[in-house]
Amino acid sequence: MLYRPGEDATLAQRFGELTVALILQVVLPLVVILLAFDAFAGERERGTLRQLLSLGLRPRDLILGKTLGLGGALSLMAAPAVVVGVATLLLTGPAEGAPRFALLTLVYLLYIGIFALLALAVSARAPSARFALVVLIGFWGLNCLLAPRAVSDLAAALHPLPEPISFKTRMQQALTDPAPTSAMLKERMAALVKEYAAAGTEELPVNLAGLSLQVGEEHGYEVFDRFYGELFAPMEAQNRVLQRGAALFPMLGVQAISMGLAGTDLAQHRDFIRAAEAHRRAEIKIINDDILAHPVKAGEVHDGDPELWAKVPRFDYEPPTLGWVLREHATALALLVAWFLGTAWLAWRGAERLQPL
């Protein structure tokens, strides 16, 4: 039985969850823009920029001051949220949460910093405050709303998933194909005959049903691994395209890294599935080996005992390490840093060439 959350949700689900991520990725950049768009353009319009520059103020001091002031205002606004976040994490979070949270904070600081610096850079060059505002809101709309969907659809066009009906048919045919299983069974039987130095398969002191079951399972593993690989490879390629989209729109990078650090992305879900499947396979092997080791007369059944079930190890999931997550999202992280440095340079240059009028 397979269920999708979509079956149990209304159309409103398509608008997503009201999460902290939505506030940080979409709302906060708009707040930053509103705070910063008239930083230079507004002063210029009011004539105070000329005054400031006539005082002999170095432009780089001006931009540093503006950036720090903006940062101060934002941190006042963000302080309650950070306190609540840290408290929640301390009270309910997992042990490994702290470094992940610290990194997540850093990534969001980068992201918000990009918007703040971009706003200053545009404001320094804009002919009017109004112009700066419209340019910045335009970029915000593109970044937050348009870019994810456009790049996602582009990624799907570049890396399409297999057509579902024939995919399923091919998989079913591969699963029910008797040739590979019978070849494997023959090989294993020959190995058993050799191991027990028996004259033939009839003389083996084992229950061959166990062997046959295990061979059927292993054939299934091979088929499922191949077909799931065929399914997940394009999905991962699509996600890589989305990550690289961060070169154009920082939202795509921050979305990917934020999911990665929170442990809610596709790659970490797949890792969990892989671990659970490996556990299941180990358990099946124990059961089949037990059947193999207990020959029964016709009509009899060999049941497992508590000792057998005690052999099955506990399922202890070891989630991927922080290093693994960071390697997975290295591109997006590098692109975000590049964005930050780029916007910082733009703001710096803008301040240096500041026109008082």
Place this chain on the structure above:
Amino acid sequence: MFGTIFRWEIRALRRDPACWAVMAFAVVAMVFAMFNGARWLAHIDAVAAAAGARDVSARVEAREQAARIDTKAEPAPFITRDPRSAFGYANGLMAHYAVLPPTPLAALTAGQSDLLPSILPLAPANLPSLTGGSEPENPHRLLIGRFDAAFAVIFLLPLVIIALMYALLTGERERGTLALLLAQPVTLRSLFAAKLVPRVLIILGLLGLLAALFILTMPDGAGMRLALWLAVALSYTALWFALAAAVVSRRGSSATHAVTLAALWLVLGMLLPAGINLAVKTLAPMPSRIELILALRAATDAAAAERSKLMGAFYEDHPELASAGSPTGDFVTLQLVTSQRVEHDLAPILTRYQNQLAHQQSLLDKLQFLSPALVAETALADSAGTGLPRQHLFFAQALAHHAELRAFFDPRALRKEKFTARDEVPPFRYVEEPMSDVAARVAPALAVFVSIALALGLWAWRTLRRRPSDA
């Protein structure tokens, strides 16, 4: 005077690079949306065609395999995959699908069509589930959503309208030209109207372009659905024009108006829908599906434990079948009897999920009117035939057809006769809902949009009484 200002406004807009940039952006977005939509429709069509082809090829394969088994060229497989048994064919080999034919408008609104399948594989032994035939899809992409024409209308057109409107009067005032204009024999109202009309024409042109692109690429477009879709899109943009007019007719600078409108767009289009989603899910929480899986296991174990009792009861009801199988029952009868029992035990649990979803939907039906974007999303998907109501109608028909399949296969399986009637399996035919039902569902959205647009427009009109301070 109105005519003169109108003509000059058009000249001014034609000289304005910002206006051209906004229009170019909107045109590129719409062409991209149409291209994407056409690809999506082609994909749905391709999947439906593949399903049809698979149905035929599975039948041929089963017939050939049965012939090989009959001539002893191949050993008979176990009954679950035996083409000569009604049970084995129906549940192991047959590829029988209920197909929801896409409307051409799926190219305009993907709606729920990427989440809920239009192809449901049916086998008598398994009760179909709403998402049973779902295609594999990248969850990240499902989260992000699609760039289709509905997205362009719901999210991008309001942005375009905001960009065209935010400095309608204040721009003139800030340049100092408003005082000069008002020194002419012209009222503030007619000045406002003369500046508004060219902008409305631009948006109408964009929607016209969308309709033209659609009609050109989909020659047999469904007329009534397209008309409804365009009516929703028009009334939704009218609402945004009225909202923008209500904001820009107030005092304040261009920057204030731009900020107010952008904030409204963010709240109405993104935050409120996400908040409504949260409210609906909190007020009517869905039980975990793990509960269902645990209940299924318990019911299966219970049915297995009562196996002989169930078989006894079955043969008491069907004494004519008792001679056909062994007295203790055979595999097929056992399967049917136990699965009937399991379904009986699970029915109340499944009903809980359905009831809770219905509860969520009824909450949403009321709350959605807080956000025009949510109403528009529902109404556009509804008129395109990719919304939930059509999907549920399809599922209800598929369930009815599933009962028909059982009535066809189960007696044949229980009689254990040799099965050859592969071409007599009843086919599924989707019966389309009457367009009057669709119109009735979309009408409240249209009424709400038009009345809010009128109210806001009237308010803006009252605000625009000429005040001495306006210049």
